[in-house]
Amino acid sequence: MMLARQSRTAEEREPTMSDRTAIPTLSQWLGGRDRLAELTRGFYTKVPADPILGPVFANMDPGHAAHVADFIDEVFGGPAAYSDAGGSHAGMIGQHLERALTETQRRRWFDLMLETADEAGLPDDPEFRAAFVGYLEWGTRLAVINSAPGVADPAPAMPMPVWGWGPPGGPWKG
Numbered sequence: 001m002m003l004a005r006q007s008r009t010a011e012e013r014e015p016t017m018s019d020r021t022a023i024p025t026l027s028q029w030l031g032g033r034d035r036l037a038e039l040t041r042g043f044y045t046k047v048p049a050d051p052i053l054g055p056v057f058a059n060m061d062p063g064h065a066a067h068v069a070d071f072i073d074e075v076f077g078g079p080a081a082y083s084d085a086g087g088s089h090a091g092m093i094g095q096h097l098e099r100a101l102t103e104t105q106r107r108r109w110f111d112l113m114l115e116t117a118d119e120a121g122l123p124d125d126p127e128f129r130a131a132f133v134g135y136l137e138w139g140t141r142l143a144v145i146n147s148a149p150g151v152a153d154p155a156p157a158m159p160m161p162v163w164g165w166g167p168p169g170g171p172w173k174g
Contacts, residue, residue, distance in 0.1 A: 025077025033073040040065040043116040052108040090154040101147040
């Protein structure tokens with residue numbers, strides 16, 4: 001289930017951590033857009049030589065890693081740089097249409113991203129990693145579903161997803 005994106009002021013997009021009772025966004029917790037850029041640069045540097053993923057990304061735009069960093073940062077509660085630059089969730093989904101991605105490719109993308117997350121020094125506490133892995137599972141499975149032949153174009157006004165820490169105590173207490 002995707003949550004509707006709430007309109008946020010500049011202050012709400014970049015909350016400070018001065019209040020110890022404030023719950024940080026996933027973006028803040030992992031180190032922000034710079035850390036995500038390090039993650040995606042590292043990941044997409046490995047992809048061309050990967051026998052499973054290389055063919056999928058053979059014509060990758062040089063700015064792809066930065067584009068993905070902006071997308072994930074916004075989804076994780078960071079600034080809306082991706083949307084402000086004209087990006088959208090529908091546009092991201094559209095990049096996967098008719099690509100016929102396989103479970104093997106999805107799993108390799110997932111595994112390589114987790115390996116790169118460790119190398120980039122993303123937090124390894126259980127709470128963050130549960131949220132991060134949950135997002136990767138959701139996103140990669142959505143990419144495979146939307147890459148199947150005959151999937152319709154997504155609605156242009158589709159809201160950006162918002163990913164957080166999840167319900168405390170597990171979904172059964174939701």
